Amino acid sequence: MRVGSIVFATDQGLGILAKSFYDHGIITHPLIIKHTSRPTHREWYDPKTPYIETIDSNYIRRFCDNVDVMLFFETPFDWSAIQYCQNRGVKTVLMPMFECEPEHLPCAPDMFLNPSLLDQQYYPYSNGSGKTIDSIFLPVPVDEGIKWKQRTEAKIFIHNAGHGGILGRNGTAQVIDAMKFVKSPIQLILRSQNHLKWGVDDPRVDIQIGNAPYDSLWDEGDVFLFPERFNGLSLPLQEARASGMLVMCGDRFPMNTWLPREPLIPVQGYNRTRINGRFNSFDDAIFSPETVAATIDEWYGRDISAISSSGAEWASQNSWKSLKPKYLEVLQKLVEGSL
Numbered sequence: 001m002r003v004g005s006i007v008f009a010t011d012q013g014l015g016i017l018a019k020s021f022y023d024h025g026i027i028t029h030p031l032i033i034k035h036t037s038r039p040t041h042r043e044w045y046d047p048k049t050p051y052i053e054t055i056d057s058n059y060i061r062r063f064c065d066n067v068d069v070m071l072f073f074e075t076p077f078d079w080s081a082i083q084y085c086q087n088r089g090v091k092t093v094l095m096p097m098f099e100c101e102p103e104h105l106p107c108a109p110d111m112f113l114n115p116s117l118l119d120q121q122y123y124p125y126s127n128g129s130g131k132t133i134d135s136i137f138l139p140v141p142v143d144e145g146i147k148w149k150q151r152t153e154a155k156i157f158i159h160n161a162g163h164g165g166i167l168g169r170n171g172t173a174q175v176i177d178a179m180k181f182v183k184s185p186i187q188l189i190l191r192s193q194n195h196l197k198w199g200v201d202d203p204r205v206d207i208q209i210g211n212a213p214y215d216s217l218w219d220e221g222d223v224f225l226f227p228e229r230f231n232g233l234s235l236p237l238q239e240a241r242a243s244g245m246l247v248m249c250g251d252r253f254p255m256n257t258w259l260p261r262e263p264l265i266p267v268q269g270y271n272r273t274r275i276n277g278r279f280n281s282f283d284d285a286i287f288s289p290e291t292v293a294a295t296i297d298e299w300y301g302r303d304i305s306a307i308s309s310s311g312a313e314w315a316s317q318n319s320w321k322s323l324k325p326k327y328l329e330v331l332q333k334l335v336e337g338s339l
Contacts, residue, residue, distance in 0.1 A: 004067035116232030171227035181293035218243035242315035
């Protein structure tokens with residue numbers, strides 16, 4: 001089975017996600033597209049992997065002719081490619097991020113592979129002709145490069161700002177504001193791939209700028225502090241959980257369905273938001289700095305051994321070894337028309 005995909009090869013969520021599916025043999029035929037503002041790591045893929053610098057509909061269509069199914073992550077880049085594939089007998093699958101999808105899809109795929117229960121709420125999807133598109137919820141597997149480590153006491157807190165996230169969703173501003181109210185002598189390691197636009201004057205905060213090596217990203221720290229305001233799939237939360245850290249994110253759906261709920265940060269409310277005013281509207285969580293600080297203080301110094309241990313079992317259940325056969329089965333049945 002030939003599985004194609006159009007991918008970013010960048011140090012960001014979409015790039016890491018696609019690379020993982022390629023490294024584990026789900027994607028067999030990638031097409032790299034240049035990101036408009038971030039470095040492209042063509043070395044992540046076979047040297048013969050095709051590469052385009054801008055969206056080229058004719059090139060994409062010729063590429064699609066050589067596969068059995070196209071797996072798109074969040075976007076096909078060229079929505080007309082879906083209709084083209086369907087006319088040529090090539091199956092199409094979209095792994096959506098609800099917040100970044102058009103309210104009315106220009107063209108619906110043959111199937112949705114939903115990576116979170118939030119996406120599963122909104123898809124299946126009616127394409128306007130009365131037909132409902134099939135959808136399946138399958139968690140994104142945890143990379144085996146994430147090594148579990150026993151954590152015992154909540155003292156060192158980690159916040160990975162990354163590139164900040166769309167609309168600042170990663171909660172970096174909320175973390176910095178909360179530190180003004182934190183009474184405990186915590187150590188906070190705040191990592192950012194970009195220079196922070198906020199000033200931080202607190203001896204408890206260690207700011208680290210740049211790309212941290214992926215294989216050592218979760219080596220240190222006891223608590224992953226990540227008051228993420230919206231998202232269904234969150235690779236950082238999955239990776240932190242699998243590494244044995246206590247995860248302290250917002251007590252919101254769907255994170256509170258698979259994470260230990262006691263350490264989660266209460267949400268004060270929600271704003272209804274759109275990205276760039278042109279995608280679906282969604283709930284954007286509100287966190288007060290005092291509440292974030294109170295949750296940190298409540299857990300500082302506590303024994304987290306049991307929560308840390310449970311991360312190893314969760315990682316095993318959500319590993320590539322466990323989930324890869326399910327992905328292959330779904331895609332194969334779609335290609336065969338037996339789904």
